[in-house]
Every structure is written in C-alpha cells, then in structure tokens.
Amino acid sequence: MKEGHFNVSRRVAITTLGCKTNQFESASMSESLVAAGYEAVPFSEAADIYIINTCTVTAKSDAESRRLIRRAARQNPASRVIVTGCYAQLASKELAEMPNVSLVMGNSEKRGVVALLETLDGTAKVQVADIAMDRSSESLHLESFAEHTRAFLQVQNGCNSFCSYCIVPYARGRSRSVPFDEVLAGARKSASAGFGEVVLTGIHLxxxxxxxxxxxSLLELIQAIDADGSVKRLRIGSVEPNEVSDEFISFIVSSKTVCPHLHLPLQSGSDPVLAAMGRGYGSDLIASLAQKLTAAMPDVSIGFDVIAGFPGESEEDHAATMMLIESLPVAYLHVFPYSSRPGTKAAAMKGHLHSSVIKRRAEELRRLGEKKRQAFAEGFIGRELGVLIQGDGHSGIARNYLTVKLEDGVGVVGEEVAVKVSGVNSDGSCNGGILP
Incomplete structure (x- = not known):
C-alpha cells in the first residue's frame, strides 16, 4: 500500500438488508475483498471493517440500518464502518454524520470497494455519485455464492417507472441491463461452479x-439460457404483471429448465388505489393473468407483493384486495405496511392513514397469506416434487418454490432429488421422503 494510506486490517464483515439485488452485490463485494486478501467473517464476530449494505424501501429499513451501524461500532469500537446501498445513496450526509461511520459509498461505488478500502484515510468520507447519470450496468464479478446451491445473477439494475410510493428509482437510477453475452457467460459459470439453480434478479427485471x-428482451434471455443447456434450473425473479405475455407463459410451460414460479408485485386489488399508485394496470389484468398461469401450469407457484394502507385506501379498497387474493390461486404473500418515503408522489398525497389502521390491515393480509400458503402446500400431499437439497442436507427447495423437509436421512447438498410429499407443517413447508 502507498505510504500514508490507512493500514487496512484484513477482517471484514458484511451484512445486507433488502432485495436480491443487494444480496448479489454484497456477495460480489465479499468475493472481491477475499480475492484482495481480506478475511470474510460473520457480521456477529469482531471485525476490523464492517460493511452495511442498506435498504431504504421503508422507514423501518432505515432504522434497522442505523441499528446495525451502532451494533458494528459496539462490537469493535476501533473498527471502520462502511455504509452503502440505497439508504446511503439517498441520505449520505445524514449517515456520514453518525459517530463511527468511516465511509459512505453509493450503489455505483460498490464495484470499486477494494480500492476505496485501501485508501480510506486518503478518501473523502462520502463517495456517492449521481446515479441518475449512470447509463451502464457493469456486471459485478461473482464466482460463488454463500447459499452454495442457488446462484443469484444480477442482469438488470434501476427503474424508470416511478410508482408514486416507491423511492427505488431515486436510489438505483435509470433502468440498465447487463449485456446479453455477459449474462449468458455468468449463467454458464454458475452452472460449471456446481450451482443447481440460477436465479435471475433485477430491480425491474x-x-x-x-x-x-x-x-x-427478458424472454429472449431465458430462451437463450434454456437453449444453452448448462443451467439445470432457472428461476425468474419478480416480474410486473403487465409484462408477462402469453408467449412468455407458453415458453415457461415448454421449458424443462425454467421453474414454474412467478413473483408478481400486485400491490393492491383495488382499481382506484392501483391508479393512485401509478401501476398501469387494473385488478382484472391480475385476475386474468393468475388464471392463465394456473390453466397452463397447474403446479405453478404465484407470489404477490401487497402494500397495506396506501394513502386514501378505504375499508372498501382493502376489502377488494382481500377478496381478489382470496379468489385467486396464490401460493404466498409478501406484505408491506405502507411507509411514506420523502420525495415520492405518495408522500405528498392526502389521506395518510393512522399507523394502527395500516398495522391492522397488514396483519389481516398476512393471515390471509398464511392461509393461502398452507392450502397451496396441502395440494401436493402424496405428490412427487423435484427438490434441490440445501443447507445441512435436511431440506431443500422445490421447483415451484415449496420448502421441503426430508423425513428420512440427509440428501447430498446441491443435488436435485425426487421427494414424495407426506405432510405439511404450520409454516407452509412440506415433509417428505426421498424416492429411490
């Protein structure tokens, strides 16, 4: 290292909040740092450098980021604390003023993390570029992934939609795609490294x-990965409902590689609320799409994101959302209590609801989600599922996203095995035995 630069100690710990894109970027940063001679350790251990990769989708995620910053400083008061991610992108000055924070870096700066750490004392405390000016999506390097069995491949970043409630376009910039050939190369590399499944991720996939x-197009990309033949299982991340075409569905049906699982950001089942959100579709499109998917793929797992308590949402609007979800073949819900984000259109809207109302509606949606998850899983009792063994070998994930726990012994981690489902647990996971 150059004289006068911070004599960097080598133990580094990274923790991640938020989406799959953040998880991918944390894994990529960790891999780059290890290649540069750092030792990666769990965030719960004493480290010389802590990196908090933040999320800012809700006020709760902001608060959790600040809590983790304080925790890192407590674990080792002499450590350097680095803050990055979407909260850092939008509130760099606020975070830089926190005690013990050594560096705040934006989302674009993640790919230069090694150089920034090597020159901490010679670098300005805030390194956050104007992400709105970023027009390219460099593929972050990633040879391995901590999950060991599933590789997350970031193929797109940013968003141009500017839904009224969402801060993400401001934190991630314009939509940018990783070049087609680079994605194919990344998929092949993941397969050759032994990953049993590749998951395509992006902010607006x-x-x-x-x-x-x-x-x-996304369809062309999954067709190319399928035709290449190196990837055994391909899972598609969240896709907007109005971007799932009949051709898209037909290809998933015909493919032996693409998993029968789609996660759709529904957000609301009320047409007035969807319009106020700026979603660009109505509840009829959601209902039609869910019915098309299950008609084409009876075993498909459909997941919904839902926001509870959007400004102006009436009891009738909430009831419409509940009724729509109840009527559809939904496998699970991700429920988000509405959180006002400064700078978004929704933050300036009238009719913000009391936190107790938002909490109640979110809880009602979660209970409905648990009921739907249980019913979906129970439909596979007595059925055979292809399960990718994970973790300690005692459980795995099916192609349709069900978690399956093995009753009789341990499977080989990373292998896909045939499992006959014998029962369902209270959390919606299944039990089953490996078939000979």
Missing part, C-alpha cells in the same frame, strides 16, 4: 434488454 443495442 421485465424491461431487461430494452436499453441494449440491439434491443433484447
């Missing part, structure tokens, strides 16, 4: 390729 020259 459905618009993948529209900014490339020549233009490409």
């Amino acid at each position: 459905g618009v993948y390729g529209l900014d490339l020259a020549p233009k490409r």
Whole structure:
C-alpha cells in the first residue's frame, strides 16, 4: 500500500438488508475483498471493517440500518464502518454524520470497494455519485455464492417507472441491463461452479434488454439460457404483471429448465388505489393473468407483493384486495405496511392513514397469506416434487418454490432429488421422503 494510506486490517464483515439485488452485490463485494486478501467473517464476530449494505424501501429499513451501524461500532469500537446501498445513496450526509461511520459509498461505488478500502484515510468520507447519470450496468464479478446451491445473477439494475410510493428509482437510477453475452457467460459459470439453480434478479427485471443495442428482451434471455443447456434450473425473479405475455407463459410451460414460479408485485386489488399508485394496470389484468398461469401450469407457484394502507385506501379498497387474493390461486404473500418515503408522489398525497389502521390491515393480509400458503402446500400431499437439497442436507427447495423437509436421512447438498410429499407443517413447508 502507498505510504500514508490507512493500514487496512484484513477482517471484514458484511451484512445486507433488502432485495436480491443487494444480496448479489454484497456477495460480489465479499468475493472481491477475499480475492484482495481480506478475511470474510460473520457480521456477529469482531471485525476490523464492517460493511452495511442498506435498504431504504421503508422507514423501518432505515432504522434497522442505523441499528446495525451502532451494533458494528459496539462490537469493535476501533473498527471502520462502511455504509452503502440505497439508504446511503439517498441520505449520505445524514449517515456520514453518525459517530463511527468511516465511509459512505453509493450503489455505483460498490464495484470499486477494494480500492476505496485501501485508501480510506486518503478518501473523502462520502463517495456517492449521481446515479441518475449512470447509463451502464457493469456486471459485478461473482464466482460463488454463500447459499452454495442457488446462484443469484444480477442482469438488470434501476427503474424508470416511478410508482408514486416507491423511492427505488431515486436510489438505483435509470433502468440498465447487463449485456446479453455477459449474462449468458455468468449463467454458464454458475452452472460449471456446481450451482443447481440460477436465479435471475433485477430491480425491474421485465424491461431487461430494452436499453441494449440491439434491443433484447427478458424472454429472449431465458430462451437463450434454456437453449444453452448448462443451467439445470432457472428461476425468474419478480416480474410486473403487465409484462408477462402469453408467449412468455407458453415458453415457461415448454421449458424443462425454467421453474414454474412467478413473483408478481400486485400491490393492491383495488382499481382506484392501483391508479393512485401509478401501476398501469387494473385488478382484472391480475385476475386474468393468475388464471392463465394456473390453466397452463397447474403446479405453478404465484407470489404477490401487497402494500397495506396506501394513502386514501378505504375499508372498501382493502376489502377488494382481500377478496381478489382470496379468489385467486396464490401460493404466498409478501406484505408491506405502507411507509411514506420523502420525495415520492405518495408522500405528498392526502389521506395518510393512522399507523394502527395500516398495522391492522397488514396483519389481516398476512393471515390471509398464511392461509393461502398452507392450502397451496396441502395440494401436493402424496405428490412427487423435484427438490434441490440445501443447507445441512435436511431440506431443500422445490421447483415451484415449496420448502421441503426430508423425513428420512440427509440428501447430498446441491443435488436435485425426487421427494414424495407426506405432510405439511404450520409454516407452509412440506415433509417428505426421498424416492429411490
């Protein structure tokens, strides 16, 4: 290292809040740091450098980020605390003023994390570029993944939609796609490294390729990965409901590689609320899509994101959301209590609800989600599922996203085995035995 620069100690711990994109980026940063000679340790252990990769989707995630910063400083008061991610992108000055924070770096700066750490004392405390000006999506390097069995492949970043409640476009910038050939190379590399499944991730995955020259599409990408033959199981991350075409569905049906699982950001089942959110579709489209998916793939797992308590949401609007979800073949819900984000259109809207109302509606949606999860899982009792063994070998994940716990022994981690489902647990996971 150059004289006068911080004599960097080598134990580094990273913790991550938020989406799969953040998880991928944390794994990539960790891999780059290890390659540069750092020792990666769990966040719960004493480290010389702590990196908190933050999320800012809700006020709760902001608070959790601040808690983790304070925790890192307590674990080793002499440590350097680095803050990055979406909260850092939008509130760099606020975070830089926190005691013990050594560096705040934006989302674009993650790919230069090694250089920034090597020159901490010679670097400004805030390293956050204007992400709105970023027009390229460099693929972050990633040879391995902590999950060991499933590789997350970031193929797209940013969002152009600016839904009224969402801060993400401000934190992630414009939509940018990783070049087509780089994604294919990444998928092949993941397969050759022994990952049993590749998961495509992005902030707005459905618009993948529209900014490339020549233009490409998400469908073309999954068709190319499927045709390549190296990936055994391909899972698609969250896709907007109005971006799932009949051709898209037909290809998933015909593919032996693409998993029968789609996560859709529904957000509301009320047309007035969807319009106020700026979602660009109505409840009829959601109902039609869910019915098309299950008609084409009876075993498909459909997940919904839902926001509870959006400004102006009436009891009738909430009831419409509950009724729509109740009527559809939904496998699970991710429920988010509405959180006002400064700078978004929704933050300036009238009709913000009391926190007790938001909490109650979120809890009602969660209970409905648990009921739907249980019913979906029970439909597979006596059925055979292809299960990718994970963790300690005692459980795995089915192609349709069900968690399956093995009753009789341990499977080989990373292998897909045939399991006959014998029962369902209270958390919606299944039990089953490996078939000979």
